[in-house]
Amino acid sequence: MSWSSTLARPIRPRDGAPLRTLGNARAYLLSLPEGEAVRPAWQTAAALVLAAAESGDRAAVLAATDQIERALFVAYRLDMTG
Numbered sequence: 001m002s003w004s005s006t007l008a009r010p011i012r013p014r015d016g017a018p019l020r021t022l023g024n025a026r027a028y029l030l031s032l033p034e035g036e037a038v039r040p041a042w043q044t045a046a047a048l049v050l051a052a053a054e055s056g057d058r059a060a061v062l063a064a065t066d067q068i069e070r071a072l073f074v075a076y077r078l079d080m081t082g
């Protein structure tokens with residue numbers, strides 16, 4: 001597993017430091033409140049982050065990056081100011 005692989009692009013959650021690597025994304029996902037973490041958008045993001053870390057494939061990393069952004073957007077956690 002390569003948690004040090006960089007995401008397709010940095011992601012800025014409203015409530016935390018920018019996510020730049022799969023490891024950053026993993027830590028963010030693990031920090032979510034349980035009530036939020038069980039939502040389908042976050043469950044899909046977690047599965048894609050794990051798959052990307054296991055495969056190391058850039059297409060998998062892109063899919064994980066896209067899904068994290070979707071989940072953040074749906075949860076009103078994506079910082080879209082800059």
